[in-house]
Amino acid sequence: MLLLAHSRILCRQPSLRAFYATIRNLRQPQPLPEGDESDPSESDFILSILRANPSLRDTKSYLDSFGIQQPHHHKKSLLPSLLDLPAPALRPSARQPPTQDVDIKTTRVISSILNPVYCRTALVKLQGPFSDRQLDSISRGMVYLEKLGLVSVIVLEHDKLPRGDDRERTAITEETNRVVAALEAQGAKARPILGASVRLGPKPGDSDAPINGMPLLEAHVFPEDLAPIRSALRAGEIPVIPPFALDSFCRSTRVNANDIVAALARGMAEAAELDAKPQTQKPSEPHADYSEDINLTPMRLMIINREGGVPSYARSGYPHLLVNLTSEYNYIRDTFDPAWLRDRPSALSNLALAHTCLSYMPPTSSAVMVSHRSPSSLIANLITNKPAVSSSLPHALLQGNRKLTPDTPTLLRRGQPIRVIRDVANVDRAKLNHLLQTSFHRTLDIDAFYKRLEKCLDFVIVTGDYVGAAIVTNEPVPGSSSRPISYLDKFVVLPSHQGDGTVDFLWVALHDESYGLGHPFSINPNGGKEGKGEGRDLVWRSRSNNPVNKWYFERSTGYIRMGSWILFWCDAEKRLRLEEARSDSGLSYIEDWESGRLEEWAEVVNKIPSAWK
The missing domain is CATH 3.40.1160.10 (Acetylglutamate kinase-like)
Known part of the structure; x- marks a missing residue:
């Protein structure tokens, strides 16, 4: 829904002022509908499946668990010769489809009978x-x-x-x-x-002693x-x-x-x-x-x-x-x-x-x-x-x-432990390298990457044994005494852990440590600032053809297109709420404190070098 709103805004309102105002208005809480959610139609089986709105990854994961399973080699088929039965002979006058098609269709039908949904x-x-x-x-x-x-x-x-x-x-x-x-x-x-x-x-x-707590x-x-x-x-x-x-x-x-x-x-x-x-003999x-x-x-x-x-x-x-x-x-x-x-x-x-x-x-x-x-x-x-x-x-x-x-x-x-690291010396470089290169399928320019982090690293959030990480840097603004830009340099989760909640756990920790900082609900047990401090606007970029962009659209305050890149940002939530409280009509247009920041962000972010060879 939010992605659709974004596209409509770009088509209708070319001006940055109207574009940004509309995005912000979408963020205003909407009243809850009246009545009970338990509509009788909710009980319909097909409708309940459609309401789940599974993604392609969700569907694949479900089919991997419940779809037709490949028979184990050590098991004997109930009908060992059924798959080898020849197609029935047809009269010369009848149209006979290609033998290959017949074999494929027959095999699929028989397979569906012999391999029901795996329970x-x-x-x-x-x-x-x-x-x-x-x-x-x-x-x-x-x-x-x-x-x-x-x-x-x-x-x-x-x-x-x-x-x-x-x-x-x-x-x-x-x-x-x-x-x-x-x-x-x-x-x-x-x-x-x-x-x-x-x-x-x-x-x-x-043992009488608790195991793993x-x-x-x-x-x-x-x-x-x-x-x-x-x-x-x-x-x-x-x-x-x-x-x-x-x-x-x-x-x-x-x-x-x-x-x-x-x-x-x-x-x-x-x-x-x-x-x-494996059973060598029939157990009792x-x-x-x-x-x-x-x-x-x-x-x-x-x-x-x-x-x-x-x-x-x-x-x-x-x-x-x-x-x-x-x-x-x-x-x-x-x-x-x-x-x-x-x-x-x-x-x-x-x-x-x-x-x-x-x-x-x-x-x-x-x-x-x-x-x-x-x-x-x-x-x-x-x-x-x-x-x-x-x-x-x-x-x-x-x-x-x-x-x-x-x-x-x-x-x-069950999840993963989450911790915040603020010193590059405490980062396990070998594990982080493996995480980045395995997830992005690219070769990391290791020396240049860590040399940059040593100069501008703000923090790294690590989940588990480096199954996911969020790297945030402080990017200085040339010719300005303003605070450096908080830039999300990398947000990455191993493919094997995508879909198991790690992505959401990592982003929530990122929220609590950056643009959500200062709110009571950002107090977290991850070893970071634990809610103390002032939130900062978080900025990041993504290739325009990145399939993850849909997920970013839903979580960002707004975005602008920069050629082959898209610049996303999340406003500091505590400051935004304070500014809204000062205005009776709320925030509808670009305020004085926002003027020129998008241009400044775009200029700085465009100059950040690539981490890949």
Whole structure:
């Protein structure tokens, strides 16, 4: 939308004054629409997929996980000679298409029959109780996910049922059967797993000390304990599991559903590893019978409740959009307002659950905390693996975005540690060189590049072990005593980490350290200035044919074209807000403090030498 507005402005208003004013007006928050977002049409399967609006990268990533899988060489085909069958003979009078076309079409049809959509598993914590209507909506979402290849393993929780109640077991069993009935009413097959699949206590052999800062699990699972779940999945049924576990006396007792989910996350991942190992002889364990039917490794963790996501201080209590658990987990807990516990009493415990589960799940996995009012967002999350609204968008657009509501889901990723480096001597040059050259597919002029950084580096933000970096320099203005220009020299993420949240995490850190500096919501745990100081306008350039420009258009305040280059900038948000407060009508035209700055930026940026050979 913003890109379209940009193009219209260039066509209609050639003057810089009108162009810049229109861009700024687009940044003004828009009123939220009235009424409930849960329109009945949201429940439509096809419409929900279209609303996800996946990019080409999103689509490819989804197909890589759920598309037709190449058969393993060690497996024998069910119909070994079917692919070799000759095409049927036609009468001489009939038109016979080329043999090659017939073979291709026949192979594709047979391949689609013998290789259905590859199923993956999701762990779902269903935190009720829910009304019949709410449960129907949730069940419809589970069925839609199953159609897309994600089969849910559902664990129930009942917040309103006190522990130790005389009817506790009966009530939990009835609720389990109620969920099964709701799923079947939506066309799915479901199975209640009423026997305890989880054992209380730490797993034998585990150390008593926490590993990597993770707390010890209160329950554990052996591979053979998963036989009922495997059996249900093999039969095409959604297993529904009550929060029961076996104690040391082999008694089935009710426990916190978080303990069940965490134990299953670890146990299913470990069982999948056993399945992947080559078998020299047929094992005796029950789980081995089903090892080739479905991948038990949890691909998603879904926490469906009545509260929604984790509230954020940066959004006045509205949910976090995207959480980097590695770098933000402790900070979110430290900045959690106790007043939020009134409406979201389980927010912190669910945050801890996601933190624990994702430590056992693959790095590409994610967790989503979502209200029962937003079932369609589960489909968008599955296809794109992205938050409903990008957390790296300008704060004004986030405030005015109608999709941002108290029920907006929170997407959680394991993420990467983020740190800010201010001295070139502390940069690992070998790793940074590899990152730049691998991502840009060009040869870096190493000596010239670092010689320039030694003179003008402001800071480098590094994610993980140099899987991403943002390099910002101070570019002096010739013949002027004004402050140097804050220039984004490089913004880069390894191709293997594009689409896993690293890009958004890196840009948010860049925002907090540059043009967003000085705002309370820019206080971050990344080891930078932690919100202290004054924000500065951030400027950068990009080739006009760069496919990333669409992403830049959405995050910049404005841009101008300079031949084969496009100059982007982001206004310092704190100063912009102060200037708007001084004017009753807001900022509509170029102010005195802005006069001539675009020409100055263009002159300086055009003279910055290339970093490539």
